[in-house]
Structure formats: structure tokens, C-alpha cells
Amino acid sequence: MGATLHVFAHVLMAFALAFVVPMGWAWVHDDVTHEVQWAQAAGLTLASGLALWLATRRHKRELGTRDGFVLVNLVWSVLPAYAALPLGWMVPGITWHHAYFEAMSALTATGATALSGLDALPVSVNVWRCFLQYVGGLGVMLLVVAVLPMLGLGGMQLYKAETPGPMKDHKLTPRIAETARGLWGVYFVFSLACLLAYRWAGMSWADAFMHMCTTMGLAGFSSHDASLGYFQSPAVEWVAIVFMGLAGISFLRYFMVVRSLTLRPLWADREIRTYVVVLLAATGWVALMLAAQRVVDDVPTALRLAAFHVLSLATTTGYATTDYLQWPPFIPVLLLFLGTFVSCAGSTGGGIKMVRMVLLIKQARRELVRIVHPHVVNPVTLGGQAVPPTVMNGVLGFMLIYGAATVGLAFLLLLSGMDVVTAFSAVVATVNNIGPGLGEVGPAGNYGGLTPFQLWVLSAAMLLGRLELLSVLVLFTRAFWRR
Amino acid sequence: MGATLHVFAHVLMAFALAFVVPMGWAWVHDDVTHEVQWAQAAGLTLASGLALWLATRRHKRELGTRDGFVLVNLVWSVLPAYAALPLGWMVPGITWHHAYFEAMSALTATGATALSGLDALPVSVNVWRCFLQYVGGLGVMLLVVAVLPMLGLGGMQLYKAETPGPMKDHKLTPRIAETARGLWGVYFVFSLACLLAYRWAGMSWADAFMHMCTTMGLAGFSSHDASLGYFQSPAVEWVAIVFMGLAGISFLRYFMVVRSLTLRPLWADREIRTYVVVLLAATGWVALMLAAQRVVDDVPTALRLAAFHVLSLATTTGYATTDYLQWPPFIPVLLLFLGTFVSCAGSTGGGIKMVRMVLLIKQARRELVRIVHPHVVNPVTLGGQAVPPTVMNGVLGFMLIYGAATVGLAFLLLLSGMDVVTAFSAVVATVNNIGPGLGEVGPAGNYGGLTPFQLWVLSAAMLLGRLELLSVLVLFTRAFWRR
Numbered sequence: 001m002g003a004t005l006h007v008f009a010h011v012l013m014a015f016a017l018a019f020v021v022p023m024g025w026a027w028v029h030d031d032v033t034h035e036v037q038w039a040q041a042a043g044l045t046l047a048s049g050l051a052l053w054l055a056t057r058r059h060k061r062e063l064g065t066r067d068g069f070v071l072v073n074l075v076w077s078v079l080p081a082y083a084a085l086p087l088g089w090m091v092p093g094i095t096w097h098h099a100y101f102e103a104m105s106a107l108t109a110t111g112a113t114a115l116s117g118l119d120a121l122p123v124s125v126n127v128w129r130c131f132l133q134y135v136g137g138l139g140v141m142l143l144v145v146a147v148l149p150m151l152g153l154g155g156m157q158l159y160k161a162e163t164p165g166p167m168k169d170h171k172l173t174p175r176i177a178e179t180a181r182g183l184w185g186v187y188f189v190f191s192l193a194c195l196l197a198y199r200w201a202g203m204s205w206a207d208a209f210m211h212m213c214t215t216m217g218l219a220g221f222s223s224h225d226a227s228l229g230y231f232q233s234p235a236v237e238w239v240a241i242v243f244m245g246l247a248g249i250s251f252l253r254y255f256m257v258v259r260s261l262t263l264r265p266l267w268a269d270r271e272i273r274t275y276v277v278v279l280l281a282a283t284g285w286v287a288l289m290l291a292a293q294r295v296v297d298d299v300p301t302a303l304r305l306a307a308f309h310v311l312s313l314a315t316t317t318g319y320a321t322t323d324y325l326q327w328p329p330f331i332p333v334l335l336l337f338l339g340t341f342v343s344c345a346g347s348t349g350g351g352i353k354m355v356r357m358v359l360l361i362k363q364a365r366r367e368l369v370r371i372v373h374p375h376v377v378n379p380v381t382l383g384g385q386a387v388p389p390t391v392m393n394g395v396l397g398f399m400l401i402y403g404a405a406t407v408g409l410a411f412l413l414l415l416s417g418m419d420v421v422t423a424f425s426a427v428v429a430t431v432n433n434i435g436p437g438l439g440e441v442g443p444a445g446n447y448g449g450l451t452p453f454q455l456w457v458l459s460a461a462m463l464l465g466r467l468e469l470l471s472v473l474v475l476f477t478r479a480f481w482r483r
Numbered sequence: 484m485g486a487t488l489h490v491f492a493h494v495l496m497a498f499a500l501a502f503v504v505p506m507g508w509a510w511v512h513d514d515v516t517h518e519v520q521w522a523q524a525a526g527l528t529l530a531s532g533l534a535l536w537l538a539t540r541r542h543k544r545e546l547g548t549r550d551g552f553v554l555v556n557l558v559w560s561v562l563p564a565y566a567a568l569p570l571g572w573m574v575p576g577i578t579w580h581h582a583y584f585e586a587m588s589a590l591t592a593t594g595a596t597a598l599s600g601l602d603a604l605p606v607s608v609n610v611w612r613c614f615l616q617y618v619g620g621l622g623v624m625l626l627v628v629a630v631l632p633m634l635g636l637g638g639m640q641l642y643k644a645e646t647p648g649p650m651k652d653h654k655l656t657p658r659i660a661e662t663a664r665g666l667w668g669v670y671f672v673f674s675l676a677c678l679l680a681y682r683w684a685g686m687s688w689a690d691a692f693m694h695m696c697t698t699m700g701l702a703g704f705s706s707h708d709a710s711l712g713y714f715q716s717p718a719v720e721w722v723a724i725v726f727m728g729l730a731g732i733s734f735l736r737y738f739m740v741v742r743s744l745t746l747r748p749l750w751a752d753r754e755i756r757t758y759v760v761v762l763l764a765a766t767g768w769v770a771l772m773l774a775a776q777r778v779v780d781d782v783p784t785a786l787r788l789a790a791f792h793v794l795s796l797a798t799t800t801g802y803a804t805t806d807y808l809q810w811p812p813f814i815p816v817l818l819l820f821l822g823t824f825v826s827c828a829g830s831t832g833g834g835i836k837m838v839r840m841v842l843l844i845k846q847a848r849r850e851l852v853r854i855v856h857p858h859v860v861n862p863v864t865l866g867g868q869a870v871p872p873t874v875m876n877g878v879l880g881f882m883l884i885y886g887a888a889t890v891g892l893a894f895l896l897l898l899s900g901m902d903v904v905t906a907f908s909a910v911v912a913t914v915n916n917i918g919p920g921l922g923e924v925g926p927a928g929n930y931g932g933l934t935p936f937q938l939w940v941l942s943a944a945m946l947l948g949r950l951e952l953l954s955v956l957v958l959f960t961r962a963f964w965r966r
């Protein structure tokens with residue numbers, strides 16, 4: 001435990017640096033009161049990290065698998081507390097429950113907001129909310145590409161056989177830094193392109209920066225209550241569509257494209273092909289419904305609205321430009337459903353991940369054939385290679401726990417008096433790190449009206465979803481703590 | 484195909500006999516108009532069967548697995564059409580869509596009714612609806628205990644190793660008759676007891692007969708719009724509670740009790756023990772909520788209401804004595820959820836079945852432990868024996884298809900303009916052969932207001948659920964039709 005805490009102390013101290021960004025913004029705006037508060041938050045975080053570092057400095061050893069699980073749980077449950085501090089100080093009328101929920105929603109790149117009146121908040125607060133999502137996104141990328149696969153978990157480990165270096169390594173710390181450098185390099189290039197595109201589309205630099213942060217992290221916060229609807233700009237929406245679509249694919253693939261100088265890593269991947277087909281098909285269908293049922297008058301608008309909301313929800317970003325709950329009820333449910341599985345493993349998207357869904361469909365088809373031919377062996381394949389039974393069992397186990405967690409958490413919300421649609425959709429929207437749900441927590445509403453109990457349940461849901469469930473739940477098994 | 488149709492011709496001719504029961508009732512009531520119509524329905528069914536028998540009399544061979552699948556699909560999709568005829572003739576204002584839905588609901592022991600004004604219908608019509616459920620129940624019992632296991636499907640095949648005779652046999656027809664005799668013998672004894680108990684509790688003979696039919700089949704139709712609420716009688720409710728609870732267990736167990744003259748076959752079974760515990764725990768919890776939230780004033784009433792509705796929904800019977808949608812929203816959702824898995828394999832209940840749920844929970848727990856100990860082999864066990872991986876894969880495949888079917892059917896209903904709660908709950912209520920759902924199709928409403936498209940979707944859902952999904956869907960695979 002000491003060694004784990006020692007590594008965590010490093011993370012905490014590094015995290016203290018993040019407060020520099022909103023502090024800088026406050027400084028630019030000559031907002032001295034808030035500048036001081038940002039410095040206090042940074043100082044407090046740094047001091048905590050330093051104290052922990054000193055207390056644990058004798059514990060230096062290589063971390064093992066169990067330590068890894070403890071570490072990621074610590075990171076995603078304790079950092080939100082520090083991140084929540086300035087929100088609690090600066091947002092008028094906020095409770096600590098709301099602040100922690102908001103910070104958890106940011107760092108898990110969920111984008112479910114418990115705040116309203118965003119446009120009236122100090123700019124540095126909105127910068128913090130959005131930049132936190134960028135930091136969260138960077139963390140998530142490291143988590144899903146480097147950490148979880150080493151722990152034998154996550155959608156990416158299904159690709160274990162074909163990915164390079166770090167994923168085959170069983171020590172935890174050594175080559176994470178290397179992965180981070182490669183991946184983050186590509187990510188920063190895309191981020192810069194996204195920033196410039198938003199600025200070109202007409203956003204202010206501040207808005208362009210904030211929305212770049214929340215687009216690239218598939219995260220979904222905005223500095224406006226009306227989300228991207230505030231800009232009333234097709235150009236802005238098309239920029240979002242393009243970059244959400246790009247960010248729904250693992251940046252490891254782009255990294256491989258850069259290294260191999262061919263596009264093969266993209267189009268050779270069954271997961272990415274399915275991802276593209278599903279997005280196009282869903283966009284076409286929604287556009288057709290919007291046009292046919294005369295929700296909008298012209299086809300180009302129908303296509304843009306459909307593409308924007310399909311991309312936004314399916315990649316688990318969670319932007320909206322209109323209250324799509326007013327559309328035929330099929331559409332919002334479809335959008336939420338897409339969010340549960342469309343984004344690719346290794347992206348910062350949430351949910352089941354497309355690669356798991358591909359495997360599950362193949363497995364279901366296989367079981368149907370096995371009824372007719374009980375003795376034929378036809379293993380499920382991915383990229384031409386047979387998927388080992390233990391891996392397939394892992395995917396099925398994930399689905400079981402995913403289903404049980406969704407139902408269990410929804411029951412907790414129902415017990416607290418929430419209505420059926422809000423309860424189930426809120427859980428789906430948070431466990432899959434999507435953001436907006438249906439009912440009260442739809443795109444035109446928010447999570448601000450929830451009770452503290454409900455906020456904590458959904459904070460747990462975001463954490464569970466982000467750590468792909470098993471990494472959290474394993475801590476609650478006896479086997480984990482028995483040496 | 485010829486041989487299958489030949490067997491089906493036998494089934495059709497036997498089914499013609501069923502019309503004798505409502506015909507007799509019409510005769511007793513001197514209701515000559517309807518008496519003639521019942522005779523016509525019987526004649527038409529018998530004639531169809533005879534014609535088919537003659538046309539296929541040269542095709543006599545032992546049926547194989549594929550023929551078995553075709554046969555059960557024929558039985559449960561064609562018999563409802565014949566059963567629907569007299570409903571179409573006799574119920575004022577009914578459409579054929581509604582009549583087929585009602586007959587499907589009866590023969591699959593679902594109990595979702597598309598009719599209202601039941602109390603005003605001719606007695607023989609209500610006798611038919613309820614007796615159809617009894618016939619359906621007898622068929623379902625044969626299906627799940629004898630037919631599906633031979634086809635390598637269904638919850639009961641998980642017990643393959645320990646059950647006698649027919650289940651190990653791979654020919655389809657030979658020993659079904661023997662199973663039927665043994666099982667149905669026990670079933671008739673319970674039915675008689677149930678009939679007398681309802682009569683003792685104050686029902687008329689007609690009502691006692693009809694409710695015996697729909698209790699023992701876990702089916703849920705009533706001769707009154709108010710269901711069992713009509714009687715306003717705690718005695719009636721307790722009789723229902725006892726016999727629903729008994730019928731939720733496989734009658735094969737009672738058969739084994741009779742043969743071995745010990746209770747061991749009951750209490751030695753993990754599935755039955757879990758069934759009892761879940762029912763008691765759910766009853767306790769619901770009673771507590773009803774009392775604590777002052778929905779009812781006294782504890783005995785709370786306990787009776789809780790026990791009645793928990794048993795009714797969990798066993799997939801579907802009776803109600805009150806509009807429980809008026810209770811805290813947690814309760815109706817819990818009741819519907821219990822219906823998806825609580826009844827035991829081999830009973831006439833619907834859904835996932837308790838034995839599958841027990842295995843799924845064990846499998847999920849196993850996958851969690853495997854994260855910490857990747858190399859430890861700890862197979863899932865049932866009754867002390869390891870469950871083979873192929874069987875476990877079958878259960879997981881069932882769950883995948885169950886989930887996909889639920890979502891897919893709900894989407895069809897949403898597309899047709901239905902609201903979210905009604906759509907999802909209607910699918911859950913029909914796929915699991917429960918009966919009442921939430922929203923429009925709740926215990927105080929019914930399925931009469933649905934469009935023809937919606938009724939056909941839900942008829943398909945009932946068929947799918949009753950044949951445990953795979954037996955229907957296998958017909959849609961290429962492998963099935965390729966010789």
C-alpha cells in the first residue's frame with residue numbers, strides 16, 4: 001500500500017499543475033479574487049501530495065497488478081475531491097455534493113453537469129470545468145491504452161496480440177511514460193487542429209479552447225447552458241462532428257498510421273469499419289425520420305442535425321444543439337443506445353466499446369449455429385485470429401456485470417423516489433460516460449435538481465463506467481485482499 | 484417436412500378436442516347460438532388436422548432435431564390462429580389482430596389481455612380463454628421438460644446429468660408420452676386441490692375452474708376486468724399465493740418426490756432454495772415499503788398485498804388486486820424485474836429462469852476472481868458438479884440473444900410511436916410471458932388500445948419468449964436449412 005500511495009503522491013503533485021490554467025485565465029482577466037483562490041487550490045493539492053510523498057518515501061518498489069487496481073481507483077476518486085474545491089468556493093449556491101459530482105463528471109469525461117447558469121459563471125470556472133475534461137481525457141487515454149491492458153482488463157486488451165510494447169509488459173510503471181509521449185503527441189496535434197477549426201468557425205479563443213478540450217476528450221461540457229446550440233452555427237457543428245468522429249477511434253491507431261505511413265491500421269480494423277458504418281447508418285436513419293415526420297423542413301438541415309446528435313451521443317460526447325427529447329421518442333432512445341457501445345476501444349469514449357459488441361454478436365451467432373451443429377468447433381475470430389476462450393469469457397463476464405450494475409444502480413435511484421425513465425436513463429448516461437439522459441436529465445435539463453444521495457449514486461456510476469467496472473468491483477472481492 | 488407436418492396434424496386433431504370444454508359450458512347454460520359456434524370451431528380444426536394428416540400420411544419417420552424445432556414453432560404459431568376463431572366470432576367489436584394476440588397470450592401462458600369488458604362476455608368465452616391457458620400450460624410443461632432438452636436447449640437441460648430417462652434420449656417422439664403421463668398426473672392432483680381451495684375460499688364453481696386453470700399455468704387471465712381484485716377476498720388471495728408458489732417449481736421435482744417418497748429432490752436443489760429465499764426477501768421488502776410509506780395502514784394487509792403481487796409477478800402469473808403502479812415506482816419495476824428470472828426451469832413460468840440466473844451470478848463472480856488469479860481454474864458448479872464450458876456458453880449465448888431481442892423489439896414499438904416506458908415494459912412483460920407491464924399496459928390497463936402492428940410485434944415476443952428464443956431464431960440461420 002505504501003508504494004502505491006507513493007506513486008499516487010506523484011500523481012497528486014502533477015495534478016496541482018493543472019490549476020495553473022484557470023489561474024492564468026483569471027490573471028488575464030484581472031480577476032484577482034479568483035486568481036488567489038486558484039493559487040490556494042493548487043497549493044493545497046501540492047501540499048497534500050508533498051506530505052503524502054514524504055510520508056511514503058521509504059516505500060519504493062515496482063507496482064504489481066493489485067497495486068495498479070488500487071492506484072487507478074485512488075486517482076479517479078480522490079482527484080475529483082481536489083478538483084471540486086474551487087468549484088465549491090466559486091460557484092454561487094453550490095453544495096459539496098454537486099461540486100464533487102461535477103468534478104467527477106469532468107475527470108471521467110462524462111459531461112453530466114449539475115450546474116446551470118453557466119454563462120454567468122466567472123470565465124476561469126468554465127475554463128476549469130472544460131480543462132479538467134481535457135486532463136481527464138489524457139488520463140483516460142493512458143488508462144485504457146496502457147494501464148488496464150496490463151491489468152488484464154479493458155476493451156484494448158482484446159488487441160493484445162497485435163499491439164506493440166507496453167501492452168505485453170507486466171510491470172506497471174516502466175513504459176507508461178513512453179506510451180504517453182507517443183499517444184499524447186498525436187493527440188496534441190489533433191487538439192491544435194480542433195482549436196483552430198473552432199476559431200475559424202467563429203468561436204472566441206476562450207470558447208474555442210474550452211470546446212476543443214471537451215470535444216477531444218469526448219467529454220461534452222460547455223461554457224453555455226445551451227451547449228453548442230448557443231452558437232447557432234452550422235460551421236461550429238460540422239467542426240464538432242468531424243473531431244468527435246475522429247476522437248471516437250483509438251489514438252493508438254493514428255500513432256500507428258504515423259509510424260507506418262500507411263492508412264492500413266485504420267481500414268484493416270474490423271472495429272473501426274463497423275464504427276464508421278454504424279455512424280453513417282444511424283445518421284441516415286435519423287435524418288430520414290426527421291425529414292419524413294416534418295420535424296425539420298429541409299434535407300440538409302435534417303442531415304446536419306442527425307449527424308451532429310448521432311456523433312455526439314454515439315461517441316459519448318454529449319453535446320446538443322436542441323432538446324431532442326421533443327423529437328419522436330424512438331430517436332432519443334436510439335441515441336442513448338448508440339452511446340452504450342459505438343465508441344472504439346482505446347478512445348476516451350465510454351460504454352461497452354465497439355470491439356466487444358462485434359465479439360458479442362459473433363458469439364451469439366455462433367451459439368445459434370451450435371444448436372444445429374453441436375460438435376462443430378468454430379471459435380470467434382477477430383482480425384483473422386481465434387479469440388481465446390478465456391478472453392471471450394472475460395467479455396461475457398464484463399457484460400454480465402455491466403447489466404447487473406445498470407439494473408442495481410437504477411434500483412437505488414428508484415428507491416430514492418426518482419421516476420422510471422429518469423432513473424434508468426441517468427444510469428445509462430453515467431455508467432457509459434455519455435452525459436445527458438432522458439426525462440429530467442435530458443439535454444434541456446441537468447443533474448442539478450437531484451438529491452445528494454442520487455448525486456453520489458451517479459458519481460459512483462461514472463467512476464464504475466470509466467474504470468470499466470471490473471477494476472472497481474475487484475476491490476470488493478475477498479480474493480483481492482487475501483495474500 | 485412431410486413427417487413433421489404429419490405429427491403436427493396429430494397435434495391439431497387433438498387440439499380440436501379442447502373446444503369441447505367451452506361447448507359443454509354453453510350447453511349447460513342453454514346458450515345454443517354459441518354452442519353451435521364452438522362446434523363449428525372444433526369441426527374446422529378437426530377437419531384441417533384430418534386433411535393435413537391425409538396429405539402427409541406417407542411421411543412416417545422418426546423426427547430429428549431440426550424437425551423438432553419446426554414442430555414447436557408450428558404448434559405455437561398455428562394453434563393460436565385456430566384458437567382465435569371463436570374469439571373473433573363471439574367477442575363484440577374484436578379485430579382478428581386482437582383475437583390472435585389474445586389466443587397467443589393464452590397458449591403461451593402469458594396472460595396479457597387485449598380485451599376489456601370481460602365480465603360482460605358469454606361465460607363460455609371466458610372459459611375458453613382460461614382453459615386455453617391450462618392447455619397452453621400442459622403444452623409448455625411438455626415443451627420445457629421433454630422437448631427442449633432433447634433439442635439441447637432450455638433451462639432444464641442444465642440438469643441433464645441428474646434427470647432420468649427422456650432427457651438423455653435423442654430421439655424426439657418415443658418417450659414424450661411417458662413423461663407426459665407422469666408429470667401431468669402430479670399436475671392434475673395439484674389442479675384439483677387448487678380448484679377445491681378456490682371454491683372453499685368462496686368462488687363459484689365456474690370462477691374456481693377458470694382461476695384454477697390460469698393459476699396452475701402461471702398464466703394470469705381472469706374472467707373479471709378487476710382480475711382477482713374482483714373477489715375482495717383475502718382467502719382467495721392466499722389460495723392464489725400458495726398455488727402460484729407451488730407451480731413456480733418444476734413438476735418434475737414433485738414427480739421425483741412422489742417416486743422417492745422423500746422431500747430431498749426439493750430442498751437439495753440450489754435453484755429451488757434460491758427461489759424460496761428470493762420470494763421471501765422480496766415479499767418482506769415490499770411489505771416494509773408499503774407499511775413504511777403508509778400505502779396501507781396495517782402490517783397484515785401490507786404482507787398479504789406484498790406476498791400476492793410478488794408471487795404473482797415473480798412467477799410470471801400476472802394477477803393483480805390493485806393498480807400497483809400507484810405505489811412507489813420502485814415496487815412495480817422490482818416486480819417486473821423479478822418476473823424476468825425468478826421462476827424455476829421446468830415450470831410453466833417464463834423468463835430467464837432461476838437456474839440460469841444462479842449460473843450467471845456464479846460466472847460473474849468467477850470472472851472477478853480470475854482478474855486476481857488469472858491461472859486458477861475454478862469452473863462454475865451446480866449441485867456439486869462442474870458445468871461444462873459448452874453449457875455455460877449456451878447460457879451466456881441465451882442471455883445475449885435475450886438482451887438483443889428485448890432491445891430490438893422495444894425499438895420496433897418505439898418506431899411505431901409508443902412511449903418509452905410502455906414500449907420497454909410491454910416487451911419485458913411479453914418476452915418473459917408475465918402479462919402486465921407498466922405505463923399504458925399496466926395492471927389497470929390492457930393491450931386493447933395497441934395498433935395492429937404493435938399487437939403483432941408483441942405476439943412475436945410472446946412466441947419468442949415461450950420457445951426460449953433460440954428455438955425460434957435458429958430457423959432464421961442459414962446453417963439450419965443447409966443439409
Ligand SMILES: [K+]
Binds near residue numbers: 318433
Ligand atoms: K461524455
Ligand SMILES: [K+]
Binds near residue numbers: 592593799
Ligand atoms: K403469465
